[in-house]
Amino acid sequence: MSDALFSSEVETSDTRHLGRLWFADLLDLSLSAFIGWGLLRAVDVDRSRGALIAAGFGVWVVLSVLGALNGWTLGRGVVGLRLVRATGAPGPARGVARSVLVPVDMFLSIPLQRRPLDRLLGVYPEAVPLELKAWRGGLGWMGLWLGLGLASVWFGVVPTRTEALRYLKTLDGWRCCHGRTSPTANKCEPAVSRAVREARGGDARAQAVVADCPKAAAALP
Structure with missing residues (x-):
């Protein structure tokens, strides 16, 4: 006779794949923060702590809502999970609720070894079999977030307008503009461009900055 009949360690929906879901949510939260940072760089606005938190949280809410439409996010895809409920995908309303509750649920899951707030919402992780047809519906969503992450890398490498103009007014920028000595690597050309x-x-x-920078002025038709 199985010991599971007498054990308190019976696996339920809020304990299933606990570690993998925790890691997936951590990846998605980190990705949201990174994309939020990249977004602020893309529009070249103040990147104070408050702005970074607001941008990251905004991206996280969008990710949670879109991820609730069919259960897929990049983080869940990495660990081979999809979030579902008894009747199918979680849906946008649960996505919004989960965007607020997940950080709390992640914290609670460490001592409780379960996801009580996911259980309250009626959602749970489901392992995705290694079959193309099972993954087909999620590849596009994962590709979207991967693309946004790569775009954030690009915005992190390319100087913002403010950074470029500020750099060209420094001593190193003056050297860059006049070609007197070797400027700091990887700053001169991107800033001039x-x-x-x-x-x-x-x-x-x-x-005005270009007019004072011969190297930039020469590149301006």
């Missing part, structure tokens, strides 16, 4: 692009777009401050 960004300043020229902004000047071509009619930015008055960029035009």
